[in-house]
Amino acid sequence: MIFAGVDVGSMSAEAVLFDGEKIRAHSTIVVKPNPLQSATIVMDTVLEESGLTYDDITYCVSTGYGRERIPFAQHDVSEISCHGKGAVWAAPTVRTVIDIGGQDSKVIRVDENGDMQDFVMNDKCAAGTGRFLEGIARTFHLHVSDLGQLALEGTDPAPINSLCTVFANFDVMCMLAEGQTKENIAFGVSNVLARRVFSLVSRVGLVQDICVTGGVAKNQGVVRSLAHVMEVPIQKLPVDSQIVGALGAALFACRRYERLRMEEKNLAN
Amino acid sequence: MNTQTEQTDIRPSALEELLTLPLRGENPYILDWKANGGKVFAYVCSYVPEEIIYAVKGVAKSRYLPVRLGAAGCNNTEDADIDLSRCLCSFARSTLQMGLDGAYSYLDGLVFSSSCEQMRRSFEFWRDKRHPDFLAMISVPRTTDTNAHFEWYLEEINNVRTKFGQKYGLLSSKAALNETIAIYNRFRELMLTIYALRLGDAPKLTGTQALKIAQAGFNMPKEIFNTKLEAAIEEIMQRPGITDYRARVLLAGSPVDDPALVEIIEGTGALVVTDALCTGRKFIEGMVDEGSDDPVRAIAKRYFSKETCPRMMDGTDSRVAYVKRLAKEANVDGVIFQYITFCDNHNIENIIESRALEKEGIPTLTLEREYQPKDVGRLRTRVQAFMERINK
Known part of the structure; x- marks a missing residue:
């Protein structure tokens, strides 16, 4: 049986096929306007890569911003629950999940089953999200995925005071003009983002192990800063951090299918 | 069935009418009131006692109608933003925008209070740009625990009465005040019945519907509203209860006078069964002493001793206990706190109250929102996740 999860975010979309025990295939694309x-x-x-068709999907759950309008999904679950579920399946000791996405960052507390116990999301502000990094990368004429490596090469983090996406960019331009290195600025930017996220973590309460999901988890500069600011190690995930939401959706598809079958059985008896 | 009944059936029922009452310039009761020579005054917060406005009765033509200032349906704030920065509360900006747009052109005046700084400062732009016929400001003390503070508040209320008298030559008599008190107490009693009808396992109406009824109450003469509401309650009692909900929630935080927000929340399967809002439960709880020799004092007492707004320096413990009591009474599965962006008082209060509730095992969610909830997707994701947290 194949269970599918599809996660459409503000910047990327992912799909995961799960066979009840392991991930069969996964795929990531940059989002289209629709x-x-x-x-x-x-x-x-993802179906093409694994030689399957829509008919092979037993049950599909959608998540992310477009989750309610996906006709091939039978059910939708919020991305908050999905990230928790996916992360605990990938790394069972995880109890706190930091998901830094394109426009939302969230901290999710989960139990041993991956069920969400509490969560907190960012205020209506782009600081502390992937958009913040994108803006900085643009100022450097770099792709956002190169910002992490740049930050790792920094030795003395530049002091960025503004948490506002627009004004931090302004700070960065001034620093470049003053001769600060890109590496140290990138290091400083990672620290600012990490501090912002840490205040969210503190609202929910830090329970170990802690992991990072979402696109920004691939930014090693941010991950280093997070570990430094929170003074705890970050649990590495054995799966691509960006597919965790879609993975969680596929796991929910599996659970929901089993529950529905159980209900049917009970009704038949 | 005779033809007469069939004819009356064509008219909307009392309940239907309350649920669909048009706002502001299209509100038939406000239009009637004006057509009959009455005056209409808007007030901004639940520290402005409606009774002192409603009780003014000179000759029949000069009766006063208090309505609560709101901005449901406001689409943009571009004119208001010229004076009030976008880094200020969107409720203050939306209400001012409606004023600048002329949506409130039927108003004879406004009574403000120093409830929160952002609403208080919007007073100046109403004054300078709309030039209402009558404008008053009630300075509300920030502590409620001393007699001196109460006397200050009472004096402020009497100042507004005097100002009305100086402007229009009319003052409310003791008899008129006591009559008004009785009407308003009846209003509160009936509104509490609406809350009671939402308590059981199968609530008789949704939170959205309850808010629409409350909204009608803010925009109608209470005497007429009471009669309509009595009939509406009869209708509601006949309805089957609602059972297909995912979770029962209490709504708390910044003022909510626009059903759009509650609709978003209830769109996820949540059912708002009670609230701790100044536009909801806090507005109607607590009766005014009837038959008092000093009715203005009796009115002031009710408004000063009701459950406080977080703009007060004291009362946090009491407000926490209040939410806990309401949560228990309505057997809720969780509490949704919300605050309008840049609403300092409710933002901080949300955090304090939600921590206290979580400590007792009551799940809470805190939403940041604009007064006009346009970011439906953002809000839905958070509420849906909260539903998933409550029932796995």
């Missing part, structure tokens, strides 16, 4: 289009393309891709 969430339905993104969901279809990413699902088409």
Whole structure:
């Protein structure tokens, strides 16, 4: 049996196929303007790669911003629950999940089953999200994925005071003009983001182990800063951090299918 | 069935009418009131006692109608933003925008209070840009625990009465005040019945519907509203209860007078069964002493001793206990706190109250929102996740 999860975010979309025990295939794309289009393309891709069709999917759960309008999904679950579920499946000792996405960052507390116990999300502000890093990368004429490596090469973090995406960019331009190195600025930017996220973590309460999911988890500069600011190690995930939401959705698809079958059985008896 | 009944059936029922009452310039009761020579005054916060406005009765033509200032349906704040920065509360900006747009052109005046700084400062732009016929400000003390503070508040209320008298030559008599008190106490009693009808396992109406009824109450003469509400309650009692909900929630935080927010919350399967809002439960709880020799004092007492707003320096413990009591009474599965961006008082209060409730095992969610909830997706994700937290 194949259980599918599809996660359409603000910047990327992912699909995961789960066979009840392991991940069969996964795929990630940059989002299209229309969430339905993104969901279809990413699902088409993952099915094609694994030689399967829509008919092979037993149950599909969607998550992310377009989750309610995906016609091939039977059910939708919030990305908050999905990230918790996916992370604990990938690393069972995890109890706190930091998901830094394109426009939302969230801290999710989970139990040993991956069920969400509490969560907190960022205020209505882009600071502390992937957008913040994108803006800085643009100022450097770099791709956002190169910012992490740059930060790791920094030795003395530049003091960035503004947490506002727009004004931090302004600070960065002034620093460049004053001769600060890109590396140290990138290091400083990672620290600012980490401090912002840490205040969210503190609201929920830090329970170990802690892991990072979402696109920004791939930014090793931010991960280093997070470990430094929180003074705890970050649990590495054995799966691509960006697919954790879609993985959680596939796991929910599996659980929901089993529950529905159980209900049917009970009704038949 | 005779033809007469069939004819009356064509008219909307009392309940239907309250649920769909048009706002502001399209509100038939406000239009009637004006057409009959009455005056309409808006007030901004639940520290402005409606009774002192409603009780003014000179000759029949000069009766006063208090309405609560709101901005449900406001689409943009571009004119208000010229004076009030976008880093200020969107409720203050939306209400001012409606004023600048002329949506409140039927108003004869406004009574402000120093409830919160952002609403208080919007007073100046109403004054300078709209030039209402009548404007008053009630300075509300920030502590409620001493007699001196109460006397200050009472004096402020009497100042507004005097100002009305100086402007229009009319003052409310003791008899008129006591009559008004009785009407308002009846209003509170009936509104509490609406809350009671939402307590059981199968609530008789949704939170959205309850808020629409409350909204009608803010915008109608209470005498007429009471009659309509009595009939509406009869109707509601006949309805089957609601059972297909995912979780029962209490709504708390910044003022909510626009059903749109509650609709978003209830769109996820949550059912708002009670609230701790100044536009909801806090507005109607607590009766005014009837038959008092000093009715203004009796009115002031009720408004000063009701459950406080977080703008007060004291009362945090009491407000926490209040939410806990309401949560227990309505057997809720969780509490949704919300604050309008830049609403300092409710933002901080949300955090304090939600921590206290979580400590007792009551799940809470805190939402940051704009007065006009346009970011539906953001809000839905948070509420849906909260539903998933409550029932796994």
